[in-house]
Amino acid sequence: xxxxxxxxxxxxxxxxxxxxxxxxxxxxxxxxxxxxxxxxxxxxxxxxxxxxxxxxxxxxxxxxxxxxxxxxxxxxxxxxxxxxxxxxxxxxxxxxxxxxxxxxxxxxxxxxxxxxxxxxxxxxxxxxxxxxxxxxxxxxxxxxxxxxxxxxxxxxxxxxxxxxxxxxxxxxxxxxxxxxxxxxxxxxxxxxxxxxxxxxxxxxxxxxxxxxxxxxxxxxxxxxxxxxxxxxxxxxxxxxxxxxxxxxxxxxxxxxxxxxxxxxxxxxxxxxxxxxxxxxxxxxxxxxxxxxxxxxxxxxxxxxxxxxxxxxxxxxxxxxxxxxxxxxxxxxxxxxxxxxxxxxxxxxxxxxxxxxxxxxxxxxxxxxxxxxxxxxxxxxxxxxxxxxxxxxxxxxxxxxxxxxxxxxxxxxxxxxxxxxxxxxxxxxxxxxxxxxxxxxxxxxxxxxxxxxxxxxxxxxxxxxxxxxxxxxxxxxxxxxxxxxxxxxxxxxxxxxxxxxxxxxxxxxxxxxxxxxxxxxxxxxxxxxxxxxxxxxxxxxxxxxxxxxxxxxxxxxxxxxxxxxxxxxxxxxxxxxxxxxxxxxxxxxxxxxxxxxxxxxxxxxxxxxxxxxxxxxxxxxxxxxxxxxxxxxxxxxxxxxxxxxxxxxx
Amino acid sequence: xxxxxxxxxxxxxxxxxxxxxxxxxxxxxxxxxxxxxxxxxxxxxxxxxxxxxxxxxxxxxxxxxxxxxxxxxxxxxxxxxxxxxxxxxxxxxxxxxxxxxxxxxxxxxxxxxxxxxxxxxxxxxxxxxxxxxxxxxxxx
Numbered sequence: 001x002x003x004x005x006x007x008x009x010x011x012x013x014x015x016x017x018x019x020x021x022x023x024x025x026x027x028x029x030x031x032x033x034x035x036x037x038x039x040x041x042x043x044x045x046x047x048x049x050x051x052x053x054x055x056x057x058x059x060x061x062x063x064x065x066x067x068x069x070x071x072x073x074x075x076x077x078x079x080x081x082x083x084x085x086x087x088x089x090x091x092x093x094x095x096x097x098x099x100x101x102x103x104x105x106x107x108x109x110x111x112x113x114x115x116x117x118x119x120x121x122x123x124x125x126x127x128x129x130x131x132x133x134x135x136x137x138x139x140x141x142x143x144x145x146x147x148x149x150x151x152x153x154x155x156x157x158x159x160x161x162x163x164x165x166x167x168x169x170x171x172x173x174x175x176x177x178x179x180x181x182x183x184x185x186x187x188x189x190x191x192x193x194x195x196x197x198x199x200x201x202x203x204x205x206x207x208x209x210x211x212x213x214x215x216x217x218x219x220x221x222x223x224x225x226x227x228x229x230x231x232x233x234x235x236x237x238x239x240x241x242x243x244x245x246x247x248x249x250x251x252x253x254x255x256x257x258x259x260x261x262x263x264x265x266x267x268x269x270x271x272x273x274x275x276x277x278x279x280x281x282x283x284x285x286x287x288x289x290x291x292x293x294x295x296x297x298x299x300x301x302x303x304x305x306x307x308x309x310x311x312x313x314x315x316x317x318x319x320x321x322x323x324x325x326x327x328x329x330x331x332x333x334x335x336x337x338x339x340x341x342x343x344x345x346x347x348x349x350x351x352x353x354x355x356x357x358x359x360x361x362x363x364x365x366x367x368x369x370x371x372x373x374x375x376x377x378x379x380x381x382x383x384x385x386x387x388x389x390x391x392x393x394x395x396x397x398x399x400x401x402x403x404x405x406x407x408x409x410x411x412x413x414x415x416x417x418x419x420x421x422x423x424x425x426x427x428x429x430x431x432x433x434x435x436x437x438x439x440x441x442x443x444x445x446x447x448x449x450x451x452x453x454x455x456x457x458x459x460x461x462x463x464x465x466x467x468x469x470x471x472x473x474x475x476x477x478x479x480x481x482x483x484x485x486x487x488x489x490x491x492x493x494x495x496x497x498x499x500x501x502x503x504x505x506x507x508x509x510x511x512x513x514x515x516x517x518x519x520x521x522x523x524x525x526x527x528x529x530x531x532x533x534x535x536x537x538x539x540x541x542x543x544x545x546x547x548x549x550x551x552x553x554x555x556x557x558x559x560x561x562x563x564x565x566x567x568x569x570x571x572x573x574x575x576x577x578x579x580x581x582x583x584x585x586x587x588x589x590x591x592x593x594x595x596x597x598x599x600x601x602x603x604x605x606x607x608x609x610x611x612x613x614x615x616x617x618x619x620x621x622x623x624x625x626x627x628x629x630x631x632x633x634x635x636x637x638x639x640x641x642x643x644x645x646x647x648x649x
Numbered sequence: 650x651x652x653x654x655x656x657x658x659x660x661x662x663x664x665x666x667x668x669x670x671x672x673x674x675x676x677x678x679x680x681x682x683x684x685x686x687x688x689x690x691x692x693x694x695x696x697x698x699x700x701x702x703x704x705x706x707x708x709x710x711x712x713x714x715x716x717x718x719x720x721x722x723x724x725x726x727x728x729x730x731x732x733x734x735x736x737x738x739x740x741x742x743x744x745x746x747x748x749x750x751x752x753x754x755x756x757x758x759x760x761x762x763x764x765x766x767x768x769x770x771x772x773x774x775x776x777x778x779x780x781x782x783x784x785x786x787x788x789x
Contacts, residue, residue, distance in 0.1 A: 071672045100675030101668075101687050105766070111683040118686050507720055512666070514760045532665060532723070532759065576691075594694070596725035617724035618695025622734065634690060640703050646686040647657055647707045 003128055006037040006062040007120065008053055010044035010069040012099055017042075019103040021113040025068065028117050034128060036060055045075050050082040057086035064088070064127045068096040068120045073523075089132035091575075091633060096123035118646050125641035130633050135572035136611055140226040141325040142566045145170065147218060147505065150178020151548060152330035152540025152555040154200050159559035160328075161209035165566050168322055169204065170232055171214045172501075173261075175279035176201055178332055182262065184362035184370075186548060187412040188443035194278065194365065201280040214281060219319065221508050224615070225535030226325045226571040236315035239272070241283035243310035246274070250284060250302035250311065258290045264357040266375060267367040272302045272311075277365065286311070326535050326562035329509065329519060330555060331502045333541035336391035336495040340398065344390060344492055345463040350376040351470055352463065352490045355409055362416050372420045374489055377468065381424065381488030384417055385472045386410045387460050388430040391495030399495045401516055404545040406493035407434045411444045413491060414453040426453045427485060429460050429474055437547070456483055463490060496545040511536055519543050529557040537561045576633045577614035578621065580607045584628035591620035591629050600629075656710035656776035658685040660769075661700060663693045663728070666717035666758045673762030681769040684776075685713070692716070694727025698738050701752065705742075705785040711751045711776045713768070718756040728756070746784050750775045 007029045011017035022040040030038035037056050043049050044067055056062060065088070067079045072095040080090035098116040106112040142165055146157045149171030157169040169176070181201070183193035204210055213232060220231040254270035262275045271291040274284050286302070293299040303311040335354050338347040345352045351374045353361070364370040374381050388410050391398040407430070414426035433455070435441040447453045460474040469486040476483050498517045506513050511531040512520040519538045522530040529537050537558035540551040565571065578591075578600070587605035599613035600620060607620075607629060618631040630636060662668040668689040674681070690696060693716025704712045714735055716728040735754045743749050753772060757765045 071675075073669070073672065097672070097687075097689075100672040102675075102683070104675035104678055105681055106683045107680060108683065115683045115686060122686070122688065510723060510725060512717075512721060512723070512759055515758075520760060532669075594730055596727065615724055617692035617727050618690065619692060619724065619727045619730050622695045622697035623730065631691065631695065634695070636697065636699065639688065639690065639700055642688050643659060643700065643704050643709075644707050646659055646688060647704070647709055 003034045003064055004036050004060065004062050005034045005124060005127065006053070006056050006060065006065040007032075007035050007039075007124065008044055008065065008067045009040045009098070009116075009120065010049070010067065011040060011042045012070060013042065016069070016099050016103045019106055019109055019112045020098060020116040021109060024113055025116050025120060029120055029124070032121060032124060035124065037062060044069050045078055050078070053079070053082055054086040057083065057088060062088070064092045064094075064130065066094045066096055066120065066123045066127050068098045068116065068123070070099040071097050071101070091130055091133045092127065094123045094127040094130065096120040118648065121645040121648070122642040125645055126633075126638050129635065129638045129641070133575040133632060136575050136577075137570045138226055138573050138612055140565065140568050140571050141228070141323045142166070143168065143322075143324045144326045144328065144562050144566060145228070145230055145322065145324040146328045146330065148178070148330035148332055148540070148542065149176030149212075149214065150330060150332045150540060151180040151197065151200075152332065152542075152551045153178070153328070154204055155552050155555035156328045156330060156539050156559045156562075157204060157210055158200065158207070159556050160562060161207045163559070163563050164209070165563065166209050166211070168211045168213060168232075168324065170216050170218060171212075172217050173275065174215050174237065174285040175275045175281070176204060176212070176214060177276075177280070179356065180548060181276065181278070182356060182359055182363075184359045184364070184366070185412065185416060187408045188437075188439040190412070190416075192364070194363075198278050201278070205280045212281065213320070215285060218505060218508060221327070224573070224613075226565060226568070228324050228327060228535065230322050230324060230327075232320045232322060234318040234320055236288070236317055237283070238286035238288070238312055238315050239284045240310045240312055241281050243308045244283045245308055245310075246282060246284075247307070249305045249307070253301040253305050255299065255301070256290050256292060258287070263360050263367050264354070266357055266360055326537070326565045327509065328537045328539055328555075328558045328562055329505070329511065329531070329542055330539040330558075331505060331542040332499045333496040333545065334499045336399065336497050341390060341492065341494070343462075344387065344460070345465070345470070345490070346492055349463070349465050349470060350374075351381070351488065352492065354492050354494045355406070355413065358413055358491045362413070362420070370420070372417060379488070380421055382421065383425050383485060383487050384414075384427070384489045384491065385485055385487040386414055386426060386428045386491045386493065388428065388493045390492040393431060399497065399516065401545070402434065403493075403496040404434070405496070405547045408437070408440055408443065408547065410493050411435075411447040411453070415447040415451045418451040418453065426451075428453055428455045430455060430457060431459065437549075458483070496541060498542060502542060509533065509536055529554055529561055535565060573612060574616060576616045576631060577611055578609045578616065578618070578629050578631050580609060581628045582606050584626045586626055586628070588625070590623050590625070594619050594623045654777060654780055656684050656773060657708060658711040658713060658769075658772060658776070659704040659709045660685045660687045660713040660715060661693070661696045662687050662689050663716040663723070664689050664691050665723035666721065666756075667693075667715035667765065669759035670757040670761045670765045673759065674766045675762075677762050679762055679766040681766045682773045684773050685769050692722070692724045692727035693731035694722070694724065696731060696734075698734060698741075701738055702785065705747065705751075705782060706787045708782075708786050710779070710782045711753070711772055713753050713755065713772060715755045715757045715765070715768070718758055721758065747782065748779055750779060751782055
């Protein structure tokens, strides 16, 4: 049957029409075989634009339409829905991207117009051979997985659980709480971080809908939106939490002392330990990497003193298999490595600390019980230099991006230091003060005006130890003067970077990363909590540096996005999947080997595609020597026709 | 005066990384020569040897294949198959006398609009001195 194709090109105001002669494209395409309607319109995506398309389909009995407009990622759905309204199958609508891939990247109108014509003709060739398809419907597993138990993960898990959905919250360390539980007080209100965080942690642990898996890691993720299958490795803690009474006798006899991660190495912990007193779950963990004698049991002192017999050296790693409909990734951040910052003496001088270490010194439950004391000699520092943008905003050597929270926490650090050491003097070296946020600018002003923090605009050139002082050489670019400070302590506002292991996890999840290694959102403005993988969402600093309120807001946003999926009875899967020509198939099985989704099986000597598992990537089709397998609506024939017209003229 | 040679390029882009990266070049209003016509496919793994040969046969002076970075494939490992296939195709093309510069493979992520722009600019510059590709062309 002869095809009746309609062609529409959008001006997009001047976005397309400014560089592409749209009336010429429309005229040229009106002469193209099969095209019986061709027009240009100022905004095809507008209601009147869509109506014109619908009317044309009905009046001229069109059976296929091609819209030359912006990227299909933006309006393909709009036009496919409109095509459906007009009574044709939505897969009979194709998009020619003449904006992002043409008008916006070229200047020469004549050449851009010629290219737009080629792109449009290629889309017509594709449409000409498109099959009408109906979405494949699949059931939804109404549970969610949240990866990462910091404030973002906790917020997402609580929001989901309070919406009535079961949640599995996976955290790799022995307790939930993330970095927020390490903080002393939070800007700009100076709320005690633990005081506002622990109620949420307790709520998680008591919530009937939340299954908490700490000391656990994601091992494998398979499946697709609505139906993910996840393998979770639960590492042995060698302590039975049901028996452990938190008596703390075990740590008294453990002979091992290693740097305490929770205190950022400011103190040491035993091989058997509880990360911090309010840890959730409230139990001890035996750190197998540092225990001297687990296999064979050479020490066993902890087990000897454990009255309830909670220590179980025979505990084994477990692999748990869970099915979920949606996944939220909130793996948070780490500070930029000290090994990268040798020029500031970090890692070399004991009294040069990073921001998180200083938080621990400020914390009432920290190693100094809230007293500010130098790690080297436990004396109260009288002059403290805070340096901002350490590793941030340094495209040549370190991270190009702004870590966003450092201006605020440095102001907080300097202010809290002054509250602890009345006769002390805090100095802050800064490049700019970025205090956008509710009550943030007022907070910085308060630090300067009420607490007498001296802000010096400039960078520090050198830090070195001289006697018991740390010499800080810098420049104040406002006065033009060189600055030399004999400091007792230096605090570096290190850049935030994605947490260790985030990229490996992203690979397992098939989530893209951005150029800095943070998890990439689906659209920087309009889809900031979605990943590019459907059914997976992002929350917190895993996506970009952000402060607590932003992380919490994004976490709630991600939870709602997950509810969008979990609240459905069925989901619809794209029908553009692989299909086998049984006459041509020889049953060689090469397609079976290359399929990443195990969607193809050999049955009675022929390849058979599982239509739910197939994602339509087409690797099978490029591998098949007999051209017996192809993906619907991106067939080799379609691509060959597209190539021909793309090179024509 | 003889007209300046304008190489014709077909760029096979995977939908998730390279086509999105090329969209980002547009969104960021970067500029590159209009010699390239993109054909978006689902995955670089679906780009068969035939597509590349077809493009040369139909008159392409250069062919670009671009996919997600190794390890970042939206379809897990399609780009690894693409990489293997492309290595072979490169050798085949060289064997039959097509200058290796005419066929390129690149990894462009959805965040790399600038990289895509540079790749196209460089590709056009490299093709200009080679002149038209007539070896495989069937429509001379």
